[in-house]
Amino acid sequence: MEIFADTASLDELKELLSWGIISGCTTNPKICAKEGVEFKTRMKDILHLVNGPVSIEVTTNDYDLMLKEAKEYSSWGKNAVVKVPMNANGLKAVKILKEMGIKTNVTACMSTKQAILPALAGADYVSIFWARIEDMGYNAQAVAEETVKVFKDSNVKSKIILGSFRQVSHINRAMLTGTHILTIPPQIIKEMVTNPKTTETIQEFLDNWESFKKGQKNH
Ligand code: E4P
Numbered sequence: 001m002e003i004f005a006d007t008a009s010l011d012e013l014k015e016l017l018s019w020g021i022i023s024g025c026t027t028n029p030k031i032c033a034k035e036g037v038e039f040k041t042r043m044k045d046i047l048h049l050v051n052g053p054v055s056i057e058v059t060t061n062d063y064d065l066m067l068k069e070a071k072e073y074s075s076w077g078k079n080a081v082v083k084v085p086m087n088a089n090g091l092k093a094v095k096i097l098k099e100m101g102i103k104t105n106v107t108a109c110m111s112t113k114q115a116i117l118p119a120l121a122g123a124d125y126v127s128i129f130w131a132r133i134e135d136m137g138y139n140a141q142a143v144a145e146e147t148v149k150v151f152k153d154s155n156v157k158s159k160i161i162l163g164s165f166r167q168v169s170h171i172n173r174a175m176l177t178g179t180h181i182l183t184i185p186p187q188i189i190k191e192m193v194t195n196p197k198t199t200e201t202i203q204e205f206l207d208n209w210e211s212f213k214k215g216q217k218n219h
Contacts, residue, residue, distance in 0.1 A: 001175065001179065001180065001181070001182065002023045002024065002180065002181045002182075003021055003022055003023065003181070003182050003183075003184060003189070004022065004023065004024035004025055004026050004052075004053075004161065004181055004182070004183040004184070005022050005024075005025050005026075005183070005184065005185075005186060005189065006025075006026050006027075006031070006163055006165075006183040006184055006185045006186075007025065007027070007031060007185060007186050008027045008031045008032045008034070008035045008042060008043075008046065009035060009186065010042070010045055010046070010049065012186035013025060013046065013049055013050065013186075014049065015186070016186060016189060017049065017050065021189075022050070022052075023052045024050065024052040024053040024054065024055075024181070024183075025046055025050045025052070025053075025054045025055070026054075026055040026083070026105070026127070026161065026163060026183040027043070027046070027054070027055060027056055027057060027083075028057045028083065028107065029057055029059050040076070043056050043073070043076060043080075044076050044077065047076055047077030047079055047080055048077065050079065051079075052079060053079055053081045053103070053124075053125075054077070054079055054080060054081060055081045055082075055083040055105045055107075055125070056073045056076075056080055056081070056082060056083060057082075057083035057084075057107060058070060058073075058082065058083065058084055058085070058093075061085060061087065061089060062089070063089040063092055063093060066084055066089060066090070066093045067093060067096065067097070069082070070082040070084070070093065070097055070102055070104075071100075071102070074102045074103075080103070081103040081104065081105050081124060081125065082097060082102055082103065082104050082105070083104070083105045083106075083107045083127075084097075084104055084105070084106055084107070085106075085107060085108060086106050086107060086108050086109050086114055086117075086118065090106055090118070091106075091117060091118060091121045094106060094118055094121040094122055094123045095121050095122060098121075098122040098123075103124040103125075104118075104122075104123045104124055104125070105123065105124065105125035105126070105127055105161065106118035106121075106123045106125070106126050106127065107127045107129075108127065108129055108132075109126055109127060109128045109129065110128070110129060110132065110133050110136070110138075110143075111133075111138075111143060112143060112146045112147045112150055115128055115147045115150075115151075115160070116147075116150055116151070116154065116156070118158065119151060119154070119156035119157075119158040120154075120156060122157075122158075123158050124157075124158060124159065125158060125159050125160075125161050125181070126147075126158045126159070126160055126161065127161045127162075127163050127183070128140075128143065128144055128147060128160060128161070128162050128163070129163055129164035130144070130162055130163065130164045130165055130170050130174060131164045131165060131166045131170065132164050133164075140170075140173075140174075141173045141174070141176070141177060144160070144162055144174065144177040144179055145176075145177045145178065147160060148160060148177055148178040148179060159180040159181055160179045160180050160181065161179070161180070161181040161182075161183050162174045162177070162179045162181070162182050162183070163182075163183040163184075165182070165184050165185065165188055166188075167188070168188060168191050168192060171184065171188065171192060
């Protein structure tokens, strides 16, 4: 299983990359708007920084405009993956972009029956949105497990990305599904690092070491 960072923040990405745990990045128009910076420049910076796939989402549902944006994004870096919406135009775009050698990630899938379609069309990645599935009252873990099984049984090559995480408990459950990738906001990745018992244990060891050193000085 791999972890991608779900962010367009350069500072956050630099920090997480320095930990050696991130192998890709995902963005979307909402995440990019939050940064409030020039889109092309920021995406190029991220493509340069991340030594792995970076998903950049089209800003339209129009098929021709999707292809136009896709061609532009793919010229920004070899690791660019064009994120397209899960709809009929998105599927059409996946097919044609694959023929052009452009990688795709189909975003905002909410069910297994949706997710299998881009996989059959040849998408490199299919993104399933955990918290938004739960918002609708469904069990995201069951949807993810079912999709993992159907992808295996159908022998499709697409990698499943689980995203839309809002809390650490989502990650605990998502890791059990057999998904290929989790894309996680930096703040939640940071929460995964810490555990009060770990902090307490490490402090106990340090305190014992300090006492031992003090005792040695006094002899
Ligand atoms: C994934 O690629 C998306 O960027 C992201 O996880 C969207 O999730 P959210 O808008 O529900 O937070």
